[in-house]
Amino acid sequence: xxxxxxxxxxxxxxxxxxxxxxxxxxxxxxxxxxxxxxxxxxxxxxxxxxxxxxxxxxxxxxxxxxxxxxxxxxxxxxxxxxxxxxxxxxxxxxxxxxxxxxxxxxxxxxxxxxxxxxxxxxxxxxxxxxxxxxxxxxxxxxxxxxxxxxxxxxxxxxxxxxxxxxxxxxxxxxxxxxxxxxxxxxxxxxxxxxxxxxxxxxxxxxxxxxxxxxxxxxxxxxxxxxxxxxxxxxxxxxxxxxxxxxxxx
Numbered sequence: 001x002x003x004x005x006x007x008x009x010x011x012x013x014x015x016x017x018x019x020x021x022x023x024x025x026x027x028x029x030x031x032x033x034x035x036x037x038x039x040x041x042x043x044x045x046x047x048x049x050x051x052x053x054x055x056x057x058x059x060x061x062x063x064x065x066x067x068x069x070x071x072x073x074x075x076x077x078x079x080x081x082x083x084x085x086x087x088x089x090x091x092x093x094x095x096x097x098x099x100x101x102x103x104x105x106x107x108x109x110x111x112x113x114x115x116x117x118x119x120x121x122x123x124x125x126x127x128x129x130x131x132x133x134x135x136x137x138x139x140x141x142x143x144x145x146x147x148x149x150x151x152x153x154x155x156x157x158x159x160x161x162x163x164x165x166x167x168x169x170x171x172x173x174x175x176x177x178x179x180x181x182x183x184x185x186x187x188x189x190x191x192x193x194x195x196x197x198x199x200x201x202x203x204x205x206x207x208x209x210x211x212x213x214x215x216x217x218x219x220x221x222x223x224x225x226x227x228x229x230x231x232x233x234x235x236x237x238x239x240x241x242x243x244x245x246x247x248x249x
Contacts, residue, residue: 125150126244128164129235132156135169140204140228147232158188163198165239167231170205182215189218196221200238204231 129144131137133154144152155161168185170178182203189201201222203211211224221238225231 123244124148127151127235127239127242128153128162130155130161130164130166132167132169135171137167137169137171137204137228140167140231143228143232144235149235158184161188161194161199163194164242165200165202165235168201168203170203170209170211173209178209182211186215186218194219197241197243200235200242202231202234202238 124147127149128151129149130153131141133156141152151164155166158166168181170181173181185201185203199219199221201219203215203222203224205211205224206226216222216224223234223238225234
């Protein structure tokens, strides 16, 4: 009986200790607050991303605006350049259209003079040609003008002749008048003694007028012509090799 009691007492003590221990753990567990799980604050991170994106967008917008401004500036400058080019082209076309014909005419005249000088050894623009005044030689004068002889002069007396080609006309003269004119001409040749290098002479004797041999022999560079056209052709004969003194020489 005593053993039973002591065993029961020990068991009671053990159960009480276990219960006390469990109760203490429960109280301590209730007294200690649970540890808080750390939370990541993502709001600032999203704001920074949005801010960065917004900055990139603003930068792209600025670049796009600058590019458009640059394109407009380039287009404006090219537009001005094109307008200036068109104006210059129009001016050159207008001027060229008005002056092309005169330029072409001048070039043709210069080319003809060069050709005549090379072929006939004549300077048509500067070769002096003396025609008797008041002798009704308009047809010969017109022939010479059409042939581009420019240094045409009229004389009343043989002494007015200096150098070039002298035309003596017997047109419409009777025998006495012919003899008077030819006598004065021969006296002039003998007095002045013009050389072949600077003088040539043509006696215009239309129809059946005959020039005496002593007149034809008074100068080596002397020929006769029966028609206005042959007067012009004779100029190329007697005028060859005549030395021309240019006006500015």
